[in-house]
Amino acid sequence: MTVSGILRSAAAGLAAASLVMGLTGGLARLGVSPSPASAMEFHGALMIPGFFGTLIGLERAVADGRTAALMVPLLSLAGVVSLLTGFEQAGAAGFLLAGLGLTLLTGCACWRQPTLFTAVMTMGAAFFVWANALWLSGRTITDVTYIWLGFLILTIVGERIELSRLMAPSDLAKFVLVGVIALFTAALVSGEPWDGSWIFGTSLAALAAWLLVHDIARKTVRTIGLARYSAACLLAGYVWLVVAALGVAAAPPGVAAFGHDAAVHAIGLGFVLSMVFAHAPIILPAVAGAKVRYTPLLYLPAALLQAAVALRVGADVSGHFDILPVAAWATIAAILLYGALLAMTGLVGKTVEGPDAGATGEAKPGSARIGQAVRSARSNASPER
Incomplete structure (x- = not known):
């Protein structure tokens, strides 16, 4: 297996681990399962930027094709590890850097292929940067949750717009x-x-x-x-x-x-x-x-x-x-x-x-x-x- 393949598999596996910790943290918040205090406190961050953000970064890195692009999901995973060890600011910084990298990847794709769907996905990535910058500046996870969700929503909308060309939406619809x-x-x-x-x-x-x-x-x-x-x-x-x-x-x-x-x-x-x-x-x-x-x-x-x-x-x-x-x-x-x-x-x-x-x-x-x-x-x- 190539270095790129190893990194891709490792990122996918660690993203799954973030999902597991986020889910156990959610159960602990409901009082029905033991969980590390950090997983309970950072439940939302482990689920949205930790799991979903890492997966999206991994997809973009694979689409880009360069091994260096895999730094984007790996930075997200660094944020996950920081949170699980109790370092919230370091976690926010890791996700912010991942967001900047993701915006760069999607922005380059938009430059090469200037279409509505690449523009929307770049905007979604910018939402990821926005939310993590606010978090790093002192806002709470609850404060930035809807901006994180906006990142996911716009990413999905952009991807479905790309496919919607098969349905030929009109200029008015766009x-x-x-x-x-x-x-x-x-x-x-x-x-x-x-x-x-x-x-x-x-x-x-x-x-x-x-x-x-x-x-x-x-x-x-x-x-x-x-x-x-x-x-x-x-x-x-x-x-x-x-x-x-x-x-x-x-x-x-x-x-x-x-x-x-x-x-x-x-x-x-x-x-x-x-x-x-x-x-x-x-x-x-x-x-x-x-x-x-x-x-x-x-x-x-x-x-x-x-x-x-x-x-x-x-x-x-x-x-x-x-x-x-x-x-x-x-x-x-x-x-x-x-x-x-x-x-x-x-x-x-x-x-x-x-x-x-x-x-x-x-x-x-x-x-x-x-x-x-x-x-x-x-x-x-x-x-x-």
Whole structure:
């Protein structure tokens, strides 16, 4: 294995470790499981910049192709290690440097390929820098959580815009999207998610509506195999974005005791993790070299995840907070089952980039995510070919 391959595998493995520590920290915050104090205190940071930020940095580094680009996810992992050893400022600094590197990678991609989707992903990376700079300057994790989530949301939106070219959105549709993103950014700049959140909620709902209309998932959900599974996860994620929008409008996180928990988990688990479930069988072979493939059994953890998020949001809204641990355990069970099923497929079958890929009808994510390997998979599998 090459040095680059070793670093990629190490980054993926350590990102998974960050996920484990973040999840155990979340359980400890609910009082149902022991956990290191640092994992409990930095639960949100371990999950968003630690796990998701590292994975996104790893994707960008693989797409860039240079070994030096792997410094981006490794800096994120340095931030994780700093947090787990109790050094919050060092952790924030590590994530800030990773954000700067990520912005540089996406900015270079935008320079080489000046399109709407590369611009949106660069803007998302800049949100990562913004949030971590505020954190390093003394703001709390809670203060920057919605900017972190903005980083994840814009990253996903940018990636889905790239794929939406198969649905040929009009210039007017693109103009509308730019306006919605501007509204979303204005809401975060004003700190509005914590107050009267109608602008933030409206922009979230508008982003979800745009994606629902223009995403090719509306077509591929009527196909078979991986295409249908991936589309079902994507569409479920968009529904959770609408739920989050309604929640922050009806119960602003800074006003309602349950509003923050419901909004963060509707976005972070319902929307973002659904996207991960949708794309991991496609991404892992190219990013980490993991030999995984689609199996219909993946619907089981996907359905369990949706039920867990519904239980979590329902418990917040109804005030039945005793149900929260059940929802948390169900989420962990969904993630573990998903990982176990993917590992099983790696042992018994071909990867999704092999001959089986074309049968799925799936339109794979593009080069901005994971480089030439996924471009090839997409051209082999697209229903438009």
